[in-house]
Amino acid sequence: MNRNIYICLSVIFIVNALCLTLSADFLPEANWKQYGLEYGQSICGFTNSTPKIDGKLDDWKYAIWVAFDSKNELFRGANAWKGKDDLSVTWSTMYDDKTFYFAAAVRDDKFAPSNDPAQPWLGDTIFLYIDWENQRVEVSSKPAFAKIKGKASVFDFSTGGKNPRLSESSISIEPNAKLGAEGMIYEVAMPLEFLTKVKITKGSIIGFTPGYEEGTDNPEGKGGTVFMDWGAVNPDDAINLGKLIFGEALSVDTTGKLATTWGNIK
Numbered sequence: 001m002n003r004n005i006y007i008c009l010s011v012i013f014i015v016n017a018l019c020l021t022l023s024a025d026f027l028p029e030a031n032w033k034q035y036g037l038e039y040g041q042s043i044c045g046f047t048n049s050t051p052k053i054d055g056k057l058d059d060w061k062y063a064i065w066v067a068f069d070s071k072n073e074l075f076r077g078a079n080a081w082k083g084k085d086d087l088s089v090t091w092s093t094m095y096d097d098k099t100f101y102f103a104a105a106v107r108d109d110k111f112a113p114s115n116d117p118a119q120p121w122l123g124d125t126i127f128l129y130i131d132w133e134n135q136r137v138e139v140s141s142k143p144a145f146a147k148i149k150g151k152a153s154v155f156d157f158s159t160g161g162k163n164p165r166l167s168e169s170s171i172s173i174e175p176n177a178k179l180g181a182e183g184m185i186y187e188v189a190m191p192l193e194f195l196t197k198v199k200i201t202k203g204s205i206i207g208f209t210p211g212y213e214e215g216t217d218n219p220e221g222k223g224g225t226v227f228m229d230w231g232a233v234n235p236d237d238a239i240n241l242g243k244l245i246f247g248e249a250l251s252v253d254t255t256g257k258l259a260t261t262w263g264n265i266k
């Protein structure tokens with residue numbers, strides 16, 4: 001009898017362990033190449049369900065992900081960057097009728113944010129450089145995300161402060177042990193009305209790149225400061241930005257559909 005109870009408990013334990021493993025948080029890998037995209041192009045997929053802004057990426061399983069994980073993305077710090085485990089950023093975007101969503105899984109050995117909310121760029125900060133008009137003349141929106149004194153915030157660094165309500169956006173920046181000693185997940189929901197008057201719909205194309213600023217104060221004491229973006233360019237010049245196309249609804253079988261969409265619009 002005791003032996004049966006032991007076997008029974010063992011089975012329950014193993015099944016539980018399997019369930020926990022299967023329900024572990026989703027972590028992304030770059031998948032943009034599957035969609036027939038060139039380097040510097042990605043797709044912002046439409047989401048039918050509102051992602052929960054909680055620093056967990058289970059609601060981003062079907063999104064299109066891009067990785068900044070090589071010297072091709074080092075605008076600054078080619079001699080200071082020590083490789084993927086030092087800093088690499090896998091990022092994605094989604095949208096719905098009202099909101100522009102951004103997420104990033106940041107692999108990092110040391111997270112060293114600024115202490116000064118007026119100068120988040122002194123430490124770890126993510127910027128977005130957005131040219132809504134896609135005229136390649138002006139970076140029209142420049143949100144930034146940082147966790148300062150334990151509080152995750154959205155900042156507006158657009159020229160002339162064009163997006164003053166951005167600070168009301170929802171944001172979560174949470175550690176994730178699977179992303180290195182001090183890796184972080186960023187998850188942000190920015191109402192489109194806080195960002196632009198341009199009507200964003202399926203087929204819209206914008207100039208875009210995230211930029212990862214490791215901190216102009218060089219808090220990790222490296223041989224130089226590190227800044228990563230799409231193509232190692234100066235992202236403050238709109239002409240240098242990558243392209244983000246607003247696409248179809250994301251789903252399990254997104255791959256074929258989105259590749260067709262991109263092909264049609266090119």
Ligand SMILES: [Ca+2]
Pocket residue numbers: 051052053054055056057058059187
């Ligand atoms: Ca989430």
Ligand SMILES: [Ca+2]
Pocket residue numbers: 085086087108109110111220
């Ligand atoms: Ca690092």
